[in-house]
Amino acid sequence: MSQVREHWGSRLGFILAAVGSAIGLGVLWKFPYTVGKNGGGLFLFSYFICVIVIGIPVLIGELLLGRRSQRAAVGAFDVLSSDRPKWKVAGWFGVLSSFLIMSFYSVIAGWGMSYILMSLNGFYQNLSSDEISKVFEKLSHSGSITLFWHCLFTLITMSIVLSGVRKGIEFWSKLMTRTLFVILIGLFFYSMKLDGFHKALEFIFYPDVASFRFSSILEALGLAFFTLSLGQGIMISYGSYMRKKENIPQMACVIGFSVIFVAILAAMTIFPVIFTFGFEPQQGTGLIFKTLPYLFAQLPGSLVISTIFFTLFFFTALTSAIPFIEVVATNIMEIANWPRKKAVLLVALGTFLFGIPSALSFSHGLFPSWQNVYGTNFLDTIDAFVSTWIIPVGGLLTAIFIGWRLDRQISKDEFPLGKTWARFYKLWHFFMKWIIPLTIFLIILQKSGVINFDGDCYGSNAVEHDASGDSSS
């Protein structure tokens, strides 16, 4: 690196950028549903525990790697383990997952942009539920229009990353994350007035022991990982823009708790709408693009509500997409010694091109028989591949690296001074060494179907709640 590395302009800037990155589409469309389906309150509680016990320690680990090395993911492993260069692979895992996620993320975010425009036009106000579903079918099946939005979203993300850390990422993340909070709180107050609010509260918070299984804990863990942007090299990059004087564990806690707060707020905003109309809880594109628009259309001020909601969706996606491109680009910048401009343009072009099959996955314009071969369409295949394999494996390697390979003195140096922090450091190191690798390993086993902890009562000796009647289902 010939130039001085750019750093965050302020602590607030860093926190808002990191929180914006962490709050991704998963929080909006995966979190509420997963909570409801896995026993509500009990699951929420285990998610909470997972964020604190697993999520925040890994977050601390990634930030620490970045700040210590002053490099992005690949370079960080390289610098901190110069005698064993193979650890670089862990960094490449992060780069790969960021690249792959960006490719399909921008397709979905593009649909979100399209829905902003549709909301502004008030287009679906007099349509029936079927007709609204059809509009989404038309949109997703129209390859050219989907591609148009995919291109636009990639362009917007690219131009923000192009302007650098302070003027680009920090400035826009600050602005958008703030707006996002305001919008979410505004929508939450609106939801509080709805009839379905109490039912939603019950669904989310009431501990339903019967539907809580051992796999729920793993599910919660996966969610904690995903909602904190871990295992994607992002927090290593963001850590590398941090100054030495910042308190990493404290920052990680602020980020972790903000994400929990936002996730719960999102759930309490979305579900009241669904319960008011007696709908079944859903997740994914169906929830966002079919059910919610129909329900919005029934509510007073529908145009404003749905425009604001999809703006929230767009901002959520954008603040998370920025680091995807940033991570891949900064790694290339450091390894190939390219200027930012060249790297960012290339990465954006790369994710755009690789995203084309995802954009065309519903219209079957490309790889028409993909679904027959792989069982899911291209977009879902990439999504599942990244979230089942790349992120957990990358996270596992990161945790093992920090717990076993990294010089203890180095990680200790990055912790603040003082007695309390020294005790905290010991605990943290123990977790990084034993608990975290083990649990991530369990997630991988469960997700990949190697072992099913629910069906197999012998394997679930650690679980007390696992109702015996549940294993028959």
Added chain:
Amino acid sequence: MNQIREHWTGRIGFLMAAIGSAIGLGILWKFPYTVGQNGGGLFLLSYFVCLVIVGIPIFIAEIILGRSSQRAAVGAYEHHDPKNGGWKVVGWFGVLASFLIMSFYSVIAGWGMSYILMSLNGFYQSLSGNEVDAAYETLTRSGDISLFWHFLFTLITTGIVLSGVRKGIEKWAKIMTKVLLALLVLLFLYAMSLDGFGKAVNFIFHPNPEDFKLTSVIEALGLAFWTLSIGQGIMISYGSYMKRSSSIVQMCMIVAFSVIVVAVLAALVIFPVVFTFDLPPEAGPGLIFQTLPYLFAKLPGSLVLSTMFFTLFVFTALTSAIPLIEVVATNLMELKGFSRKKAALLVGLATFIFGIPSAFSNTSTIFPGWAEIYGMDFLKTIDSLVSIWVIPVGGLLSALFVGWVMDKKVSHSEFVYGTKVPFLYKPWRIFMRWIVPLTILIIIVQKSGLYDFDLLLKGAG
């Protein structure tokens, strides 16, 4: 900024450029049929009121922003809000609006150019109404011909912007705005001699309360925004080329007054033709390209008449398109340090590319299912997105900025400089702080269906 900023040569240069920019296709293309659809005189009155209450104050504010900072939109907000920097997003709003407008504007202007050529050929002289319609359909459905004109118009505009403020923008705006005014007056004199003139005057100025609704006021406000070129960052750029030598208020009054005169004059040119043949006035966007050519063909001297009219149309479009490219380009120049040449070429290319779907919007080659998803074709989608949302929201934010955030001393000294009416500063500031934001907010609420103010009007009446 390492070089010295280019400035207008004088007041006339600024006035001609600003008037030319303000008098856009909105006046020829949207104004007449919107007046027709919304109850004539009463609508015209509310347009004037909107112009005075909302339009002129914001216009003044934008010029002040530009002149005091000597920067284009994004830079101007940054200059006046150095601490936080969040307000520069409002500047980006203007840049976005300009970019989006240019993309489809040049498609419509391109059709206008095509109609000059068609007029010169005397193409539609012996055609029936249906056949004239068919010619328009053929043109708009022919993607490649539309694209050709779209390209040509973008090229001409870019070429003018390339030559800089004095040699390009000012020089051409002066020539074209003068010709435009002369053509309009000539056409007006001609229209006076038509049978339908009396009826047209009656229609335009006679208030028809039944057709008038609050939604009409919203239309009027949108039109006021459009016809003054505000909310697009244009007047910030144009203000930044002003020297501190003349009174902003006086200049703005002259521009606004000219716009009103031209708008009424345009309506008085178009409606007599329509009424002479007893056609309904609420023809819609097809008025210019379908109804008028057919009617021109029936009038004496049709070839000259329609050539003149479409030359007027293209000049109107061109003087308004120049600042659209200029705004986007100067912001790039200031923020990225691009040279004028590089910035103008890049922006010209980008608007051309983004305009391609608009040029093809009446065909179904690009984005075949667009109208089914968004309810209207690509061109209209972009048009309504900009005119209903981007511009008013941008206007609201700029009013809030000038009223609440900007240093009072700066706006005061800019406002009162050289003016004979310094006492207007206080009312202006009250307008910027309260009346303008409230008006725009009411309109956004009404548009969005949160509350229907028409009920209130009916309840009162």
